[in-house]
Structures are given as C-alpha cells and as structure tokens.
Amino acid sequence: MSTPPTPHPPLIVIVGPTAVGKTGLAIWLAQRLAATGPGAEIVSADSRQVYRYMDIGTAKPTPAEQATARHHLIDIVDPDEPFTLAQYQALAYATIADITQRGRLPLLVGGTGLYIRAVVEGLTIPAVPPDPALRVRLFAEAEEIGAAAFHARLRAVDPEAAERLDPRNVRRVVRAWEVYLKTGQPISAQQRRQPPPYHIVMIGLTLPRAALYERVDRRVNAMMAAGLVDEVRGLVARGYGYDLPAMSGLGYQQIGYYLQGQIALDEAVALIKKHTRGFIRHQYNWFRPTDERIRWFDLSHATYDEIYQHVIQAIAATSDGYAPPGDGTEESS
Numbered sequence: 001m002s003t004p005p006t007p008h009p010p011l012i013v014i015v016g017p018t019a020v021g022k023t024g025l026a027i028w029l030a031q032r033l034a035a036t037g038p039g040a041e042i043v044s045a046d047s048r049q050v051y052r053y054m055d056i057g058t059a060k061p062t063p064a065e066q067a068t069a070r071h072h073l074i075d076i077v078d079p080d081e082p083f084t085l086a087q088y089q090a091l092a093y094a095t096i097a098d099i100t101q102r103g104r105l106p107l108l109v110g111g112t113g114l115y116i117r118a119v120v121e122g123l124t125i126p127a128v129p130p131d132p133a134l135r136v137r138l139f140a141e142a143e144e145i146g147a148a149a150f151h152a153r154l155r156a157v158d159p160e161a162a163e164r165l166d167p168r169n170v171r172r173v174v175r176a177w178e179v180y181l182k183t184g185q186p187i188s189a190q191q192r193r194q195p196p197p198y199h200i201v202m203i204g205l206t207l208p209r210a211a212l213y214e215r216v217d218r219r220v221n222a223m224m225a226a227g228l229v230d231e232v233r234g235l236v237a238r239g240y241g242y243d244l245p246a247m248s249g250l251g252y253q254q255i256g257y258y259l260q261g262q263i264a265l266d267e268a269v270a271l272i273k274k275h276t277r278g279f280i281r282h283q284y285n286w287f288r289p290t291d292e293r294i295r296w297f298d299l300s301h302a303t304y305d306e307i308y309q310h311v312i313q314a315i316a317a318t319s320d321g322y323a324p325p326g327d328g329t330e331e332s333s
Contacts, residue, residue: 113286
C-alpha cells in the first residue's frame, strides 16, 4: 500500500508596487484569519525594512500596526551591516517553517521582487564570495559612465538579469557583473530553482497608474511631515555614511543630497516622487500582470473580503489535502 503524500502547507504571498496598499491588506487579512482560524503572521519581503533606525523612509509598519499582527524580518540588521540575498532567503525559509509548525499561516508580503522570487521559486544563490577590489572598480566604472550606461553593458551579457534589475540599483547591477566576471557565466544562468514545499497562493495588488502615482505623492508628503529629514540626519549622526548601500534607498539618497547642500529641499521631494514612480514601473517587470501564478486584484474596485474569500478557496482547492484555517463562513470580529 502506497503512503499518501504529505500535505503541503499554504504560503500566501502578497505582491504589488510601492504604495499600493500591501501592508494594510496584510494586517487586515492576518486579523481576519485570526478570527476565523489559527491566525496568520506576516513575513516581510522588503529589502529596506530589514534595517534598524530606518522607519519613515521605508514605510515600515508602525509599532501600533505591528502590535495588531506579528511581523518578521523587520529591524534585523544595522544600516552598516552587509545583508545578502542568501541571508534573506535562509531567514525567510526558517521563519516560514516556524510559523507553519506552530499551526499558523505565513503571509509573505513585500515589493522587493528578488526577495519574493528567491523564496517562491527557491533560487539557488550563486556561491561567489564578494571581491572588494573588483567591486571598487565596478562602482567607479558605474560612476564614470552613469548608471544607465552601466546597466546597458550588463544587458549585453545577461539580458535576463538586466530585465529584472532596476538600473538605479547600482549595487545589484555590480553584483551581477561581479558574478559574471568571476565565473564567466551570467548570474541568471546560475540561479537554479528548487521550489519550496508549500502550496503557494500569490495575490497581486494593483491600481490604475494615475491613482497609484497620486498615492505615492501623498505618501511622500506624509513622510516629510513625519520627519524624514530628521530621520536621515539622525542616521548620519549615528555614524551611518551617505555612501552605505542602505542609504541609497528611495528617500534617503535624495534627502542626503539636500543635507549635503547639493539640492534644495523641494527639489529633493520632487526627486523622491519621480524616482518612486520609476521604481513602480520597474516593479511591474517583477510582478507582471500576465504572470499566471498571480491572481490580481485592482483595489480601485476589489474589496478585502473578495481577497479573503479567494485565499480560503485557493487553499481549499489544493489537491494535497491541507485543511485551511476556517471555512470562510464565519464573521470577522
């Protein structure tokens, strides 16, 4: 008699562009699932929220928001600590396994496409240790010819990686070049896949572009009102230099230009908004509307309850026999 396959526990993945509302949905969903079953916990997939002391510019969930649903992989390294994709992947897998073993539902939530892909697809990260001297040379080259031209050179040898990488994210483009130069093979060819043992339910959030850009403008204005300038100033006072990779993120870099006297404050704010819109366009290369793995919801008309029902039905529809938390008929508290 054959042994039946072990049920694959569910992993709910919430993706979408910056400012679309992933955090709000994830917290609501975690609370709803707590009311109808064993509950859920949120695993961040945001490459900036891993840093301590960087709260406003990363749109990190507030302490009050984190108190309503347990969050993981936020505030785990200092801004001057190296943090690799391989480290994130290992931590994410360990965290998801722990949540599942405790009988709760993991929600992987974020807009960093490479983090999501590393977990969902089980990317094998190339085992190429950093070469500091080579990196210095590559960063100098990027500075000399400009980020766009440097990215174009990568496209000539690794078009798949270039398509995925934002030209403004020079650090990741340098890493792709480093792997190529050290191994003679594109990084994309070395990122083999071994999907994790989960029943993955991917949810994509979107909005009409004009509405999304309006949300970006409101978010940036709110960040400024909340004290983004003082946050960046405080980071520098702690000894975190403007040249750190953590300080190159949206908001921090532009406010850094202002604090160094390179541009006016209103120009810095305009640049944050402009570059965030550009980043959103790039995010849709990671999370494509044509990706059949993702069930998209346009939040201009879709409701949270519709998304909740989809989650419950998607888990129940799996053929491996995993029992979902609740049957979707209970009322939320």
